[in-house]
Amino acid sequence: MWDKMKALVIYGTRWGGTASIAKRIGQVLTREGYTVNIADAKKNPKTLSSYGLFIVGSGIRADKWTKETINFLQENRELLKTKKVALFVSCQMVERQDQAREKARTQYLENVAEQYGLQPVSLGYFGGFLDFHKSHGLIVDIMIRVNRNSLRKNGLDTTKVHDTRDWSYIEAWALEVATTASNKE
Numbered sequence: 001m002w003d004k005m006k007a008l009v010i011y012g013t014r015w016g017g018t019a020s021i022a023k024r025i026g027q028v029l030t031r032e033g034y035t036v037n038i039a040d041a042k043k044n045p046k047t048l049s050s051y052g053l054f055i056v057g058s059g060i061r062a063d064k065w066t067k068e069t070i071n072f073l074q075e076n077r078e079l080l081k082t083k084k085v086a087l088f089v090s091c092q093m094v095e096r097q098d099q100a101r102e103k104a105r106t107q108y109l110e111n112v113a114e115q116y117g118l119q120p121v122s123l124g125y126f127g128g129f130l131d132f133h134k135s136h137g138l139i140v141d142i143m144i145r146v147n148r149n150s151l152r153k154n155g156l157d158t159t160k161v162h163d164t165r166d167w168s169y170i171e172a173w174a175l176e177v178a179t180t181a182s183n184k185e
Contacts, residue, residue, distance in 0.1 A: 004052035004053070004084075004181075004182065005033060005034050005035060005052065005182065006034065006035045006036075006050055006051050006052055006053070007026075007029050007034045007035070007036045007037070007051060007052070007053040007054070007055060007181075008036075008037050008038075008039060008045065008048065008051045008053070008054050008055070009022045009025050009026045009029070009036060009037070009038045009039070009055045009057070010022075010038075010039045010040075010041050010045070010054065010055070010056050010057075010069070010072060011038075011039075011040065011041060011056075011057045011058065011069065012040075012041040012042075012057070012058040012059060012065060012066025012067075012068045012069035012070075013040070013058075013059050013066065013090075014059050014061055014066065015059070015129065015130070016129070017059060017090055017128055017129025017130075017163075017165065018057055018058060018059040018090045018129075019040065020129070020165070021057065021088070021090055021126060021165065021170055022038050022055075022057060023038060024167065024170055024171060024174070025055055025057075025088075025170065025173075025174040025177075026038045028171050028174035028175055028178060029053075029055075029174060029177075029178050032175065032178035032179070032182070033182075034053070034178060034182075037051075040068075041058075041066065041068035041069045041071070041072050042068050044068070044071070044072055044075075048076060048079060049079070051083065052083060052084060052181070053083065053084045053085075053086070053177075053181045054080060054083055054084070054085045054086075055085075055086045055087075055088065055177065056069060056072065056073060056080075056085065056086075056087050056088075057069070057087065057088035057089060057090065057124070058070075058088075058089055058090070059089070059090045059091065059128065060089050060090065060091035060104075060108055060128070063104075063107065063108075065089070065108070065112065073112070073116045073118075074116070077116045077117060077118075080116065080118055081117055081118065084121050084181045085118050085119075085120050085121065086120050086121050086122045086123070086124065086177045086181070087109055087112060087113055087118070087120050087122075087123050087124070088109075088123070088124030088125070088126060088173070089108045089109060089124070089125060089126065090126045090127065090128045090129070090165065091104065091108065091125075091126075091127075091128045092127070092128045092130065092162070092164060095127060095164050105123075105125045108125070109123040109124075109125060110123065121177060121180045121181050122173065122176055122177045122180060124170070124173045124177075126165055126166070126169070126170055126173075127163070127164030127165045127166055128162075128163075128164055128165065129161075129162070129163045129164075129165060130161070130162040130163075
């Protein structure tokens with residue numbers, strides 16, 4: 001038996017920015033009367049049948065969701081088709097003011113929903129978080145060092161934390177999801 005007011009917010013993150021978004025979404029859902037569990041997709045929860053709402057999100061790097069969230073969607077696609085689902089991503093493309101922004105939104109959200117046969121109640125497209133002082137793995141660290149001047153030229157100062165998450169927008173989206181999901185049978 002599932003409870004329509006029980007939600008799982010499951011996320012994939014590389015550097016922690018998406019985890020913060022998942023926690024904020026969980027706070028909003030709790031205020032709206034949901035019982036919420038928040039889980040890192042690396043610790044894939046096994047008991048899922050009691051949830052009425054699934055919010056699945058990922059950070060984006062190199063145009064890809066984290067492998068753990070993709071595995072979650074793949075392994076649970078049949079169950080998710082019978083539940084209310086919302087998807088969100090956290091990435092730097094949100095700040096673009098050109099066709100690349102909408103192309104990325106389509107690729108990261110609409111195409112992923114379609115790939116797994118999902119009909120989400122909502123799609124969230126949020127800014128990202130980059131802290132160049134932390135290691136992102138050898139390959140990425142080398143790429144950042146090699147491309148530092150190009151990144152600066154394009155407005156990305158690698159000496160500073162770059163946080164483009166809009167918390168009021170994220171909270172408004174979470175409220176919309178809570179309202180839509182609780183009203184949808």
